[in-house]
Amino acid sequence: MSTTAPRIPRDREHDYTEDMAGRRREFLREQTGASLAHVGRFSVDPGALPGNVENFSGVAQVPIGIAGPLRINGEDAQGDFYVPLATTEGTLVASYNRGMRLLTECGGVRTTVVDDQMQRAPVFIFSDALEARSFGEWVDQHEPEIRAAAERTTRSGKLTYIGQYQVGPLRYLRVNFTTGDAAGQNMTGRATLAACEWIKANYPGGADYVLSGAIDTDKKHSQINMLLTRGKRVVAEAVIKNDVLERLMGVDTTTMFNYRQIGLVGGFLAGSSYNGAHAANGLTAMFIATGQDAANISESHAGITYARLLDNGDYYWSVTLTSLIVATYGGGTGLPTQRECLELLGCYGTGKARKLAEICAATVLAGDTSLTSAILAGHWVNSHERLGRNR
């Protein structure tokens, strides 16, 4: 290779400063000719950013629109919520807002967290299948000690169970934890490492392992997580009244239900991760606004819609998010705009993660009612024409 481009300036001692951020922007301008003037305008204190970013140089300003009120009758989320959505996609806020109005006029959304598991899945590697099976039996027998080793590394996490999956001489352990109000991937990784090290030290003859055997499946969708839950498994449900639907959306519930049959078939045919409308849209906007790890959208957008046409013509609609990963503590939740958005939802800090999960699911349901109605009423493209960017 010819001469390498210069490395980005860094200051070992005082890297998280406005000065260093500015020096990096200046360096980039020299290297590329690109100004980062707007990127350099922020109110967050760089000194607060260790643990959130490296080579800090400024911020992306992502517009926030507010949708709501959305009435939620959940276990943890109760009341009328105004939901912050950080997005650059025209019509998104308007569409979710419309769905929230529909649901609220119909009495609101019930929300329930039905499962809660975060995991790391190491793989133990043996010479043959029999060794791997024997190892699995030993793990079952020593679960209490393994649990103790894992939990020693964390205050809030509890090891719930260890799933085992064998392929040839490989024994995957899917180690499940509750993680309190943190998303918990790091804590789970640390605790699982401790568990693995304990196993390695105590299993007769030792045991080779890799901390991730690719079935966890961190930062990607998978059927295993749709089945067995990753993060929160949360349900949002509502009964949509036919007259309200017709008045607000110009669609009736029978049309909606007929279309559901097509959506179920289409999702199955396509091998899709979600058989509803567009969970990812609202979730991503909430994730960015509230300091969630937005890369988890790859996992969190998965889910299943199940509906019923009731005898009175009303429409029961549920969405189940199977892998919703949210936190109200740690990660980006404490940064200024992110924290404000969590506070707007009454979701900042400890004891709030399930509440946030419920609001996420309710928001998804609102967005799905709105987009589905728009598709069926035929003004879907029109709304993008009117509100969207590419005019």
Added chain:
Amino acid sequence: MSTTAPRIPRDREHDYTEDMAGRRREFLREQTGASLAHVGRFSVDPGALPGNVENFSGVAQVPIGIAGPLRINGEDAQGDFYVPLATTEGTLVASYNRGMRLLTECGGVRTTVVDDQMQRAPVFIFSDALEARSFGEWVDQHEPEIRAAAERTTRSGKLTYIGQYQVGPLRYLRVNFTTGDAAGQNMTGRATLAACEWIKANYPGGADYVLSGAIDTDKKHSQINMLLTRGKRVVAEAVIKNDVLERLMGVDTTTMFNYRQIGLVGGFLAGSSYNGAHAANGLTAMFIATGQDAANISESHAGITYARLLDNGDYYWSVTLTSLIVATYGGGTGLPTQRECLELLGCYGTGKARKLAEICAATVLAGDTSLTSAILAGHWVNSHERLGRNR
């Protein structure tokens, strides 16, 4: 339902103003007690935001770190790049940076866009399967007219082909377009609507359809898109030298390749959308920084890793992203910080979308080399301990 919470203030005439953004924040403070002081600090001009957001109230400030330089020897991307990553997850920038150094020291990344298709997939609904099949034959015979009707709605989009898929009496058409430098979902929706309306008007006896039959699959992962491409199908490849890998990462290529066998098996067992390490992390951070629709991470993170251990001990590593949706025009790309980040990459405006896709793929490869090395060298958890947030 009891009294509804009040609706969010809006001004029909002058809604995209600092004043209205401020009034909404004030309203929210009154309703919830939450201050949005930091959210209210932005440099973007609200007047530029129609088409990007509704009920604009301020911005999320997402920290941007820069990783690089990353040498890319692509078709459209050539040179050393500094990649802006908007994230709140500690270690992410450092990890990608480390991978970029590895790849650059090994001579850089080759990148190639191997396919490019955006689609909308309406479903035409018939009484029975024979009618649906006959319809499909008619569509094949009238493709030129359908194409003309579709292309009349767009300057840049070209209809490439119409895939057909039948289930019972349902005939799905998956209408494929090239979309120039826009992501193209809206354009594709508009053009497909025109195509459908032309069909409806001209098919003998008419034809009922819904513009989306749930196999497109917009804002969700699917096997159909992994197979048939959605957005760009782009490959990043590199030959990693064993000595450089050992020096920088503390891992050798044989270990890497052995682990690849486990990753391939694990991804298959789990029913995963990606059998590499963590494409979603880098992509999401790039998407947020450069004004992409971050909800598309649900689709864009999918892909396939294929590797070879070469006779000389070097390691050929390729990652193929099958559904990468990126734009350098439209959507959020023109907003201030977003545009600046595109300009940093030399990717703003027309004729740049493939270049951006190549940089995305190269970045993914860098991140995957780094995380995989960390897992294998055993300092993965440690780096999160040192750099991560939840200490």
Added chain:
Amino acid sequence: MSTTAPRIPRDREHDYTEDMAGRRREFLREQTGASLAHVGRFSVDPGALPGNVENFSGVAQVPIGIAGPLRINGEDAQGDFYVPLATTEGTLVASYNRGMRLLTECGGVRTTVVDDQMQRAPVFIFSDALEARSFGEWVDQHEPEIRAAAERTTRSGKLTYIGQYQVGPLRYLRVNFTTGDAAGQNMTGRATLAACEWIKANYPGGADYVLSGAIDTDKKHSQINMLLTRGKRVVAEAVIKNDVLERLMGVDTTTMFNYRQIGLVGGFLAGSSYNGAHAANGLTAMFIATGQDAANISESHAGITYARLLDNGDYYWSVTLTSLIVATYGGGTGLPTQRECLELLGCYGTGKARKLAEICAATVLAGDTSLTSAILAGHWVNSHERLGRNR
């Protein structure tokens, strides 16, 4: 290894004789102590078996029950059919028989073959993605010559199209053929080999390939084949009258439709290959009876159920088999009992494969109506108690 067990007797010149079959049975008795007396009782002429089996030693006698009449109003299958089912599973014939009565009393089953493609999918292997993409373009440009080379090897097969799928430096070609009345895997393999050899000889610089790159996916289920068809894609449809359903099955159509919602959700959650009841049961029994390659059940059982509750309370039910591989010529179709069973259906010989496919699909629909009714009416387990083997 210690001394190896002796090899099975074979006669290079006259291996397909009663004598050699007997000598093998005798050899096996000596080696294992097991008598194969019943296996040795058959009416098939061993001299007819070259091309069907090696080391012929006798036959499995699989009991055949007949179900029907089943009225079919198809394109190729029209009339009342008596369907031979070779099975050892109690209740299977009775259950299909019951479903056939229901469908026949409701006016019969409409059947339609909506697509017909057999394929072999070689992979061409390059040094990098750009080479692979260039190769793909060359293949597109030379499709006529490739087609000619392929079709030179077969009288009945026609190359319909070549699908292309790229992963890294690998370019998969999925070469599609019509195959007349044969299942066509062998013919397709031969023709694809000729195509590949032509490519190899003519592509500038040559091209390495393997004749199967594992996406065909012969003898296994796959999503690609569910989407793009393997063998016949055939639909069976019926309108089930509520009163007939109640009278014969003790279930009403509303219950049926409500359960459909659960089946659709369950199939999606489980990541299943079929979201109906049990296509594999009837198909396997027909396959064994009629000399089909029963291993293809791994592929042929896949499909999708789509239903509608009509305004008058009747129930439209469709099943779409996406990968049904059947033949009325070649393979086992000409053997004595197999041929007789094909003749019973009027399906022996040329020009009959679509008819057989339609009868298969209609039979699947019959079985699904019966089992689903049994599950819902609560006498499912009971019928197995009464008719099944494990009493």
Added chain:
Amino acid sequence: MSTTAPRIPRDREHDYTEDMAGRRREFLREQTGASLAHVGRFSVDPGALPGNVENFSGVAQVPIGIAGPLRINGEDAQGDFYVPLATTEGTLVASYNRGMRLLTECGGVRTTVVDDQMQRAPVFIFSDALEARSFGEWVDQHEPEIRAAAERTTRSGKLTYIGQYQVGPLRYLRVNFTTGDAAGQNMTGRATLAACEWIKANYPGGADYVLSGAIDTDKKHSQINMLLTRGKRVVAEAVIKNDVLERLMGVDTTTMFNYRQIGLVGGFLAGSSYNGAHAANGLTAMFIATGQDAANISESHAGITYARLLDNGDYYWSVTLTSLIVATYGGGTGLPTQRECLELLGCYGTGKARKLAEICAATVLAGDTSLTSAILAGHWVNSHERLGRNR
């Protein structure tokens, strides 16, 4: 509908007789003109067939070829086996035979059953998600009573655990059993019914359920069963010596391993149920020969191949069948030819099911080595030309 075709003759009292079988064949000849002369030639006693078939009219004669010897060093299967394969597909027996020779010359196959679970998965249906979750907690608390109720219905089955999966207001219970030497679907159905009835009677307020909620997934492939096992999860492993491979197959282990990379990628890309060569072929032929329920091939063919290229150039090859459903008791195992074939393997009767599972897996490995070698050595098509039917 016009006049219906006549119903098939049946005799309420003495239906399982040669006479009635003959009368049905005669009836069919009258109706269709088709003779069933060969179908009418069998040695099985019709009086033994209640519980295996209804409307018995004769048999399918499926040719049996024998492959072997195959050396197996398993837990339950130990020694050299001659495997009966009932098939009409030319080259199948020859190909498996070739693979068995390879494996035997390399020292044989190790086989291990690593899990064993049969299940029925009822769905309990509630008004909302909270009710469904509460129900699930109650089930956990009452597992001992539920277990007792289930096990009261069976001598050999033991309830191992109840998996729970929630979607909206639906709570799926996946009730797992060991089933001894029976395949166990019927026993599992009966025991699960008893469990459900106990729950219904004891759950405060009662509980609606359907005995199958479509996630079991009986007679179809699914990811849930690949993950969590259905029937036996069994591994076959061998170390293939490079020199033996080259001598017998004309391929070296490095080529084999390189191709493995393609197979893993291809299976992932295609969304396949198996990433080896063709498990279904050998399994189906064994299933038909030994009286297994051949419809289970839809499930049993699923699996995962994992391989390693060893430092000395030898090749470790494992295949894991995740859903192998076999029985040595009940179903068709007691019929004359079927029982003889089981006895040939030393697998008839109680205490033999694991042994049979091991032989199945070893046979699959043999067939996969042979076909893969043939594909790579380029004589795959040739062998079908020489040995196959469609000349």
